[in-house]
Amino acid sequence: MIKPAPERLSSHEIVIVVISRLVYRKGADLLVEVIPEVCRLYPNVWFIVGGDGPKHVRLEELREKYSLQDRVEMLGAVQHSKLRSVLVSGHIFLNSSLTEAFCIAILEAASCGLLTVSTRVGGVPEVLPDDMIVFAKPDPSDMVQAIEKAISILPRIDPQDMHSRELYNWHDVAKRTEIVYDRALKCSNQNLLQRLSRYLSCGTWAGKIFCLVMIIDFLLWHLLQLWKLPAEDIEEVPDFVLSHDQDEGTSLENANQRSR
Numbered sequence: 001m002i003k004p005a006p007e008r009l010s011s012h013e014i015v016i017v018v019i020s021r022l023v024y025r026k027g028a029d030l031l032v033e034v035i036p037e038v039c040r041l042y043p044n045v046w047f048i049v050g051g052d053g054p055k056h057v058r059l060e061e062l063r064e065k066y067s068l069q070d071r072v073e074m075l076g077a078v079q080h081s082k083l084r085s086v087l088v089s090g091h092i093f094l095n096s097s098l099t100e101a102f103c104i105a106i107l108e109a110a111s112c113g114l115l116t117v118s119t120r121v122g123g124v125p126e127v128l129p130d131d132m133i134v135f136a137k138p139d140p141s142d143m144v145q146a147i148e149k150a151i152s153i154l155p156r157i158d159p160q161d162m163h164s165r166e167l168y169n170w171h172d173v174a175k176r177t178e179i180v181y182d183r184a185l186k187c188s189n190q191n192l193l194q195r196l197s198r199y200l201s202c203g204t205w206a207g208k209i210f211c212l213v214m215i216i217d218f219l220l221w222h223l224l225q226l227w228k229l230p231a232e233d234i235e236e237v238p239d240f241v242l243s244h245d246q247d248e249g250t251s252l253e254n255a256n257q258r259s260r
Helices: 028-041 056-066 080-087 104-111 140-156 159-164 170-186 192-200 206-227 244-259
Strands: 014-019 045-050 072-076 092-095 115-119 133-136
Touching: 014 080, 014 140, 028 045, 028 056, 028 140, 056 072, 080 104, 092 104, 092 140, 104 115, 104 159, 115 140, 133 140, 192 206
Parallel strands: 014 045, 014 092, 045 072, 092 115, 115 133
Antiparallel strands: none
């Protein structure tokens, strides 16, 4: 569903797309400072801002203050079904988040062939290869410089090539998740004292607080065991390994049951 436009956009007019909730955490205040400066430096740059939130008013005030009504288009909330039509109208995707875990938005933008400019926060540096994204500190002047760099390398960006690079698929995610669980199962079980020593090393005050919470949890756990349900009364599920032949037989049996 999310793919580039059939024809490459003209580079005479550069469109920067922002699709985000307009809140403090998403860096809406940074946009208020970045947009006027970029418009001042580049007369051929336009902005499309999609999203809604309490900071929407500040962006409207920005348009009025700098007379940018014809260069900053405010779309309001964008439905996911219309996301692609907004993304393919731009050359650069701008993410100004102050905190971010993964940021699906920049992945969708890259899939549409947009070069991304993003703040270097959270897990964002791990999402895309370096040739598909330009990073900046969450600072207005640094973000302006990153946008300048992105504009300079735009002629070398091929949207179709960017879309065709398969960076993520669910089979790969499942395999990597299995590795994490297998690694966790191989870890040795630690007694209470060993766990407390680990928590204590987390900081002068934080370590003591963590240890206190751990001790309270431990006492509550034993209290519930005595009061509600002793551990020996809990039926544990045995480990079960399904062989390849059994797997095929089970699949065939399920298919027969469905057909009946």
